[in-house]
Amino acid sequence: MPLQTAPYSISGRQYINGAWIFGRSTRKLDDRNPFTGEQLLAMSMASINDLNDAYAAAQRAQSDWAATTPAQKTELLNNLARVIERRTEEITSWLIKESGSTRIKASFECNASLNLVRECASMPFQVEGRILTSHKTGEQSFVFREPLGVVGVISPWNFPLYLSMRSVIPAVALGNTVVLKPASDTAVTGGLLIAHLFEEAGFPAGVxxxxxxxxxxIGDAFVEHKVPGFISFTGSTDVGRNVGRIATGGQYIKRVALELGGNSPMVVLDDADIEIAAHAAVVGRFLHQGQICMSVNRVIVDRKVYPDFAALVAERAEKLKVGDPNLADTVIGPVINQTQLDGLLRKVDNAHNAGLKLLAGGQPSGLVLPPHVFGEVPADQELALEETFGPLLPLVVANDEQHALALANAGDYGLSSAVFTKDMARGFAFSRKIVAGMTHINDITVDDQPNAPFGGEKNSGLGRFNGHYALEEFTRAHWVTWQAGGHNYPF
Structure with missing residues (x-):
């Protein structure tokens, strides 16, 4: 029998320099289960002084951590993977009760986080320099990859564990130390739980x-603070604009990676297998209630196959189980909070007022909104034009392939995308004309693999995560030359 692991005692304290301390803000956090309304955590929030202490601790720890051997870093990362594996059910349970994740989504997120740590465990050994040809006689020229120093990470509530880890893990693997600010709605799964995992794995204080x-x-101060050399932000485009403005336009200019919103199109061409495409549209939109930046936000369907495709999507959507996210077969759980639900209901009302065809829908129960599908949605209607962070799916009709491509590229976002066709050459030709960071042929728009570049174009952000792309993001190039003797200087 395996040894039983006692669950963490989440105390509602900040984690700074390896110690659990009470926040010094007068503001209180009331963290509640979005499905039951049960209070999960009450805590004093962090003040500017707490933030200063966290950055100071990270700065003090960074040089020693950077000097830690690759073998030691790898050992600690492997320890972390083992801790996550051992506590999978505990982590999954927290994701369900804090973020409203269904068990399907929470299990996926926990497993993705584990795979990320395993992939990054080898990253300390992947750092490579270069020897350059020098223009000067007798000189040797080198390029080293160095840690950036202290990295500030701001993470969102929708995939709180994974989207925190996606920045934290490569940053730490490459010799940086981190200050993490999770979303208030997911303070545990986006931050405090990760601190417990690091602590159990044996990472030094301050890392x-x-x-x-x-x-x-503390939001603006987090970004404009003197200590961090790099800010990694995942969240909305509006907030991301402000983060980028502060990071690059303030007193202390720093690097920034922005993973922002999306309006991901899924295109169904006239030769697609519509059974497969309809299944993908429903999964790609309604996974985690549509609260994913790369979720299928609109489906663009060739007019020739639209009637049959729309009927299949509506039929599948109506059959999705709605309700308790802890049940294994529930697909649609609660949205994160009342503000989010109110915004979705306004969009539903606007769609009805605009005369859009409702193909599937239902009334909310608490924070659970049944899946909605609207047909023949005009491309300039808000459901098709804007990112909708919820279980609302618009179907847009395209006249032909050229029109479908124009619709896919319309708008200000360029995160993920998909195209369905039986012709591989046609699929590749079409996909390469989409202005997006990622395009998947005959698959959903939702994908994030630890060795593949993740990031967007246009207002969907800057930078790339994962693999050697992350290696470049979280290190800096340092040119160093060596000269054996003196030069023939001109004076």
Whole structure:
């Protein structure tokens, strides 16, 4: 029998310099289960002084951590993977009760996080330099990859564990230390739980620090602070614009990676297998209630196959199980909070007022909104034009392939995309004309693999995560030359 692991005691304290301390803000966090309304955590939030302490701790720890051997870093990352594996059910349970994840989605997120740590465990050995040809006689020229120093990470509530880890793990693997600010709605799964995992894995004090604070109190200071050399932000485009403005336009200019919103199109061409495409549309839109930046936000369907495709999508959507996210077969659980639900209901009302055809729908129960499918949605209607973070799916009709491509590229976003066709050459030709960071042929728009570049174009952000792309993001190039003797200087 395996040894039983006692669950973590989540105390509602900040994690700074390897110690659990009370936040010094007068603001309180009331963290609740979005399905049951049960209080999960009450805590004092972080103040500016707490933030300063966290950055100071990360700065003090960074040089020693950078000097830690690759073998030691790898050992600690492998320890972390073993801790996650051992605590999979505990982590999954927290994702369900704090973020409203269904068990399907929570299991997927936990497994993706584990795979990420395993992939990054070898990253300390992947750092390579270069020897350059020098223009100067007798000189040797080198390029080293160095850690950036301290990295500030701001993560969102929709995939809180994974989207925090996706920045934290490569940053730490490459010799940086981190201050992590999770979303208030997911303070545990986006931050405090990760701190417990790091602590159990044996990471030195100060390598990871977690501050749970209100954006209105510490958000700008988190970005403009003197200590971090790099800010990794995942969240909405509006907030991301402000993060980028502060990071690059303030007193201390720093690197920034922005993983922002999306309006991901899924295109169904006239030769697609519509059974497969309809199944993908429903999974790609309604996974985690549509609260995913790369979710299928609109389906663009060739007019020749639209009637049959729309009927199949509506039929599948109506059959999805709605309700308790902890049940194994539930597909649609609660949205994250009342504000989110209110915004979705406004969009539903607007769609009805605009005379859009409702192919599937239902009334909300608590924060659970049944899947909605609207047919023949005009391309300039808000459901098709804007990112909708919820279980609402618009179907847009295209006249032909050229029109479908124009619709796919319309708008200000360029994160993920998909195209369905039986012709491989046609699929590749079409996909390469889409202005997006990622395009999947005959698959959903939702995918994130630890060795593949993740990121967007246009207003969907800057930078790339994962694999050697992350290696370049979280290190800097340092040119160093060596000269054996003196030069013939001109004076």
């Amino acid at each position: 990871l620090n977690v501050v749970v604070g209100a954006g209105s109190e």
